[in-house]
Amino acid sequence: MNDENTNWGQSAAGVVLRDGKVLLARHTYGKGAGKLIIPGGYVNSGETPQDALVREYLEETGVTVKPMDIIGIRFNMHDWYVVFRAEYVSGTAVSDNDENSEVLWIDTDEALVRDDVPDLTKKMIESAVSESAGLGQTDYEYSPDTPNYLYRLKTKG
Numbered sequence: 001m002n003d004e005n006t007n008w009g010q011s012a013a014g015v016v017l018r019d020g021k022v023l024l025a026r027h028t029y030g031k032g033a034g035k036l037i038i039p040g041g042y043v044n045s046g047e048t049p050q051d052a053l054v055r056e057y058l059e060e061t062g063v064t065v066k067p068m069d070i071i072g073i074r075f076n077m078h079d080w081y082v083v084f085r086a087e088y089v090s091g092t093a094v095s096d097n098d099e100n101s102e103v104l105w106i107d108t109d110e111a112l113v114r115d116d117v118p119d120l121t122k123k124m125i126e127s128a129v130s131e132s133a134g135l136g137q138t139d140y141e142y143s144p145d146t147p148n149y150l151y152r153l154k155t156k157g
Helices: 049-061 119-129
Strands: 006-020 022-025 040-044 063-076 078-091 100-107 135-138 149-151
Touching: 006 049, 006 063, 006 119, 022 040, 022 049, 022 119, 040 049, 040 149, 049 100, 063 119, 078 119
Parallel strands: 006 078
Antiparallel strands: 006 022, 006 040, 022 100, 063 078, 063 135, 135 149
């Protein structure tokens, strides 16, 4: 990670579901050490949260994902953290042997009861598997010079 380029106040993560399973990584440092969490990380300067999510997933798990709906946002006095429901695109899940020690596809029901899955990760898995609408990306006209993203409540159905 290039510390100079890292925006320490912005981070993105994603819940990827496939065949009734969720992709989790066993974190190796900090408060999450030893816990199975949803992959993600800090946004680099000049990078969108969507781009950060795609980059972080590939770096940490070897899996390519596509960000979809926003299913959660956490704010505190120091930073913000946005969580996407993300779609599996390709790749075989493997550990980066740095930020995580293993990457696993785990049955979603099992993940929700495991002691080594933190509450925030459980809440985001619950949001990803729920039938609620979430915040979906919507096209709008603004400026062709810079990327702009609008997420709004999706209609059910």
